[in-house]
Amino acid sequence: METFMKMIFHLSRPFDKHALSASGIRPRKMLQAFRDLGYEVETVIGTRSVRRQAVREISEKIKNGTKYEFLYSESSIAPTLLCNNIFPLALFLDFYLFRLCKKNNIPIGLFYRDAYWLFETYTTWRSKIKAFVFRLLYRHDLRQYNKFLTKMYFPSVEMAGYIPIINKAMIDSLPPGHDGVRLEEEYRPKNSLTLSYIGGIGKYYQMHxxxxxxxxxxxxxxxFCLRKKDWDRVKHEYGELPGNVKILHKKPEELTPVFAETDITLLFMRPHEYRKFMVPFKLFEYLGFCKPVIASKDTLVGNIVQENGIGWTIDYSATSLQELLERLLKNGEEIYKIKQHIVATSNCHTWAERAKKVARDLRQST
Known part of the structure; x- marks a missing residue:
């Protein structure tokens, strides 16, 4: 009799061990979270040839009686058909795995990453013909998900409203997580404050x-901690920076000293329709380091910050920001009270809790 809980973890590309963005970091965090829960995880991750071999082995194990509780997958940024630039074999491989699981009553949950392709600005990044083809392929993915998925997770339920061709009954949210809350020292009055922003900068991340x-x-x-290539692309827009702004280029494993120096974190950027449904990956990392957040009104993250009492949501204007910061400089205890609230409420947002939710949802579906 088998004593281990078994599951399948699917990703239609190799892991990027040096990833700086959410698309590379999130799958690693979720995989580790499932393992920490005690799951024996069969992985279908890597190049086409590596995934093909893994699918063959899983198929053989299923024939021999191995039972898997569920399959969890994370979508790639590219359409499934184009993963690893293999045409059209990657399509048959990845959806063959989904078909195999459905045939054997193994529930499937998939996290759908983003929806840049739905917006007009998508065509500014590539030729109109290429954008047209990519959109057809993204819609093909959605039709396949409708056939095979038990649960389709999004960063927010709001995002699901923008996605066409989806069975609404399988929609749920699965925001990013964090590694666990780090409690800080007791409140001490200060006559200065250090703010930090860690993430992307560009068309959807305007912070003038x-x-x-x-x-x-x-x-x-x-x-201001940014990927160097992103900053090089837009720094001409910002002109000469004031002396109290420091540009940093750090890897994820180098961020702990940045957080240690930080009093307040930032998701203070120009509102855009995309911001009405996207949940920034860094929001939950900020909470894991017990850092209050300043966010913009008219964004989903601004609503989350306000509703959960984890910071301040203000108009996206220099004047609004200046007024808030001047107030906080005079009343540092306000910051510390929010930190205490974060400590008391944020353990429900760990990666472990995200993995538990997936396991619970998919087990209950059988």
């Missing part, structure tokens, strides 16, 4: 008002 607002208060220091 942030720089303007910070520049007006010398007691504020901003650690």
């Amino acid at each position: 008002e942030l720089i303007k607002g910070v520049s007006k208060i010398p007691q504020i220091k901003l650690l």
